[in-house]
Amino acid sequence: MVTHATKEEQREFSQLRKHADSDRLRGMATVFEAAEAVAPTRPHPAAGESAAVNLMVGPPTAVFDKIRDAMRDWRKRSGEG
The missing domain is CATH 1.20.5 (Single alpha-helices involved in coiled-coils or other helix-helix interfaces)
Structure with a gap:
């Protein structure tokens, strides 16, 4: 595919x-x-397809995604995950 x-x-x-x-x-x-x-790093289907909503919600969601990704990567490197 x-x-x-x-x-x-x-x-x-x-x-x-x-x-x-x-x-x-x-x-x-x-x-x-x-x-x-400034884009999220994973899909957020609940945000919908609206361009206006994506412009408003995308940047803060991207910050949360990137923090989540950094924590996940840190845990993997430190042997905790």
């Missing part, structure tokens, strides 16, 4: 590399990295 991310990496990103110049690709990468920095 091909996931959404796999489709992007294999199909869409390869087309972008073919058809966009390097300045455009760098600009797009910057925007992507900024969005990724």
